[in-house]
Amino acid sequence: MTELAEVFPSGSSPMPSVSHAQAPLMVRSLLAAGVDTTVTGIAAEHLARV
DSSP: OBOHHHHSOTTSOSSOOOOTTTHHHHHHHHHHTTBOOSHHHHHHHHHHHO
């Protein structure tokens, strides 16, 4: 699995502000990049950053 840090470089927000209309595209982009978008995957990425 690709880490969020590989998609969003250091210094950028791991979850940038997106509109309701942009959310499906954002999720598809993350999935296409191989990012683990499960709650567990996102939580693990968050814990790795704090």
